[in-house]
Amino acid sequence: MITQIVTLAGVLIGALTSYLSTAMAERARHRRGMATRWDERKLNTYIEYASCVKEVYGAAKRARRAAEGTEDRMQLLAEMVEAEQRRSILFETLVLLAAPAAIKAAHAVNLCLWQEQTAAKNQEATPVVEGDLEALMNIYHEQARTDLGIPLSPWRD
Template sequence: MAFWDQLPALIGVVVGAVGSYAAASVTERTRWRRARAEAWEEKRFLTYAGYANTLKAQIRIAQRLGATRGFANVADPLELGEGMGLLAEAESRRAAEWESVLLIGDAETVAAARAWHEAVWNVELYARGLRNDPAGWERAERRMGQARDTFYMCARRDLGIPGPLPTSGNWPRAWQQDSLS
């Protein structure tokens, strides 16, 4: 058998090998990209959740200090000396978590996270005794709740979580309004 007689079979083998390699390469690259995207999505979720939990702990300390200072709609007063130390520690933890949000978050979620912690700082002015207006405290608490909702809305969108944001837990709650009347 002459070489020329075997050439079509040889070309078929070469084309089949190249096609098989290309298909396997594309499939493997697609798998790798998908795995990488899933890993980043999980990292974003953990970063956003960690930041929110850290900020919520800071908020709770500020609210307890607010209760000590006599502000409405908060309970469980915290001794001022202990509370100020806890508040400083909570702010340090928040600042450390913030760096991860800056690194991994999209622009809208980072802006919402910044607005939320700035609203918390405003509440802290009351908790620290630097402001003493009860109506201002309530406005600051309301703004903080709105900023929180915006952060969660942006984070959910960035994470691809469908559906509307659950109803807000703004204060004072309806059951508190009834008891205040």
């Protein structure tokens, strides 16, 4: 009788151990899957935001250089406004997904970009210095890489 109880206890302990180890492995696999999924979303958002910033900046620069009152200028300004709306939506997605440092870097990019858009709308001769936006975008890229766990680029100091 005692041997049967010991055998039954051994089977129960084995079943419980098997269940717990399987549950822990499944939980870990689920966490890894979710982390990968969110990292993919973050990467796509970072890339889309950076692309849209370049699109807004390019349209603003071309609009600022176009002759006042021309159809080309009106079209470029409309293109700039449309791209700015997309950038605004992408920034909201970025705020939801990104690390605080990356959000702060993107906000600095936004401020510089808004200055360029204002210069384009007013057709000011003195634009935002192109290097400023480039430097801010480099900081944004570094923060995005850090958030995604990607080593910083070796060509940067």
